[in-house]
Amino acid sequence: MERFQTDNTVSQKKQPRQQLSKAMEHMRFAVTVDPVPHATPSTPPIPDSIPPTDTKSPPETDAYGVPASYEPVRNPAARSHSPSNNQKRTDPFAFGSRYLEQGDDIFEFNAWDHVEVDPSYREFSEQQYEKQRADPVSDFDRKRFNDNPEKWWNTFYKNNRTNFFKNRKWLSQEFPVLDEVTKGNAPPATVLEVGAGAGNSAFPILQKNRNEGLRLHACDFSKKAVELIRGHELYDEKFIRADVWDVAASEDSENGGLPPGIEEGSVDVVLMIFIFSALNPKQWNQAVRNIWRVLKPGGQVLFRDYGRGDLAQVRFKKGRWMEENFYVRGDGTRVYFFEQKELERIWGGEEQGLDEESSPLFEVAHFGIDRRMLVNRQRRLKMYRCWMQAVFRKPGSASEVPTSTIRQDKDATETEET
Template sequence: MTAPTTTAVDAVPSPELDLAKQTSALTVQETIPEPDTEAQDAQLPPHRSHDPQHNMKRTDPFMFGSRYLEEGDDVFEFNAWDHVETDDAYKEYSEQQFAMQRASPVSDFDKNRFNADPARFWNLFYKNNTANFFKNRKWLHQEFPVLGTVTTEDAGPKVVLEVGAGAGNTAFPILANNKNPKLKLHACDFSKKAVEVMRSHAEYNSEMMQADVWDVAGEELPPGVKENTVDVVLMIFIFSALSPLQWEKAVRNIHRVLKPGGAVCFRDYGRGDLAQVRFKKGRYLEENFYIRGDGTRVYFFEKDELARIWSGVFETVVPTDENKVGSSKTTSDPLPQDSPAGKVDSQLFDVEELGVDRRMLVNRAKRLKMYRCWMQGRFRKK
């Protein structure tokens, strides 16, 4: 991730926006001995200095910053460190949490209730959090340079489709940085309330932007969007809101709207993220899939899992009555060579880039460490 570390957690609105500011039993408290006076007098390496030019994030995509935590570093010198693997204490606590979550899942009644109408809970979420959306997210252009390509003055006719939860949150920054008079931006969300908020926003320009309600895992294409017409699809923290049973349909719908060679820009939650570990009893739907306190759903992905999905390898669904209401009982997620029973479609996407953005955030006042994990990818239609 290439955004400044002080704003990284707020990149996209979600019910976890305040996680970095909170503390809990799972955060690891650490006491650092007093620094050696002699060492203080020695010349510090650039990444540990307080010179702002050495504390900025890298601007090339998929590098996720260059502030490495090395032996001898004071972990509480900065608010965040990049590429930090979780320590043993956090791993042990995480596994204890996951075991507790599995042992106390969501009741069958609530599972049916939450899966039957997910849009209802997202409508309530946007109703209660309207003020948090549609800020300028500068990191988008840094992480996904293709957005700079389609928004240049001489780019010619281009179509960008953003699929939400919170679609306008990245759509408006694209408009703010756009110099292409022939750009058409479609911002779609399965929440009616989110679309209403987008259309009422001061920066909503109906000549260049069209906001509509659309279920990415539904049967229809977005309003005003035809097959093979879109240059870039943005999917920022949306795939995690879908049930695993909806992944295949969503991927195929994105494939339908993209031009041959069109790109998908993807960012979402990774397994082991602080948001996942924090879940208490009664929130577990199935492995890596949870219900938040506000009723919205969230999935936490593995890197290999995403690579299979976007390459066209889908799970084999066990036909049970429970599947009809959106709860997913599936077999394991096999690689093509492991099981001929898995559905394989090799004509979907090439995985051009897929990275794990691991970051350790710290509360310097309370000397607490918090681990975040996101997945980021770029997929191209074959």
């Protein structure tokens, strides 16, 4: 397509998109693919004949009618040429079943599951971390980014509004409990989303909801984000309420540090999608305490966030490193990249700084590391992504009477089967 100018009659052809953005040019060798790709297997060979999976009995209901279903829905893996179980061409596509095997063309699809990074990329990543540490954010910037984080998120949502994130239609597949609580015959349930943003998780849940007793509280510490949710065409206070709330609020703040309209021990499910990473590590303890306080015994925390080694971490250059695995983006928002054992310590109550007498001890009901390779056919790029996904469960059952302190609640459940 050409554009013509009348006076100087100069034709300007549309320039082709550059292969790499300026932010990624320094990692060209690690993310570009040779003209003739040679796939290497990331998993053991999968037999042509796959035995049927065991039939699972329906999940038992847990506290307050919330089903105790934790693991994501996964189809059995299959070879790309198996006519009996060709998961690589399933529609709609299901995460977790597309394996990259010997002989596969990596550009046949735009994403592959369970792909470990290659040695050259791993070596490059470690070199990047060393460079990031050697050139950290200035003390002045460190203070202004940490002192008023909601300011930067307000600016983010003012600039991007609702068009930045895609709707998360995959939530029910990754967290089956969301499918259960939205069924028409499900008992009443309260879902609290922390860090709801512009509603990209909340509204897909409401669109599939058939449960008249479902109540969804969408909270974010950005006033602008809450305004966007309240102004959405699907916002109906019969089912959803949006409020400003800082998950790391102290117990001395308004409403005892709890979200507006939420009482202690009243929530069945807490949804935390890419929100914990936005906190300063110094805020983790208080955030975990507040989540513990709002949950009923047996309640679940549905967690998904960035893992160490994700492309977003590797691509950071100078002036963004604040402390180990903790960075500030160009727009002033913060992000942390987690390890599995680190998250298990934080939510299991063993993180340093937590008092043994008041430690919330969540059960790690499920934990998975989502390692995915995304590819761009046109630019011949490979991008390694890494996300942490877990379900943390507050011990207890519906038969228990909620108690006023964390330690008492823990003691009351030590001898009970869960």
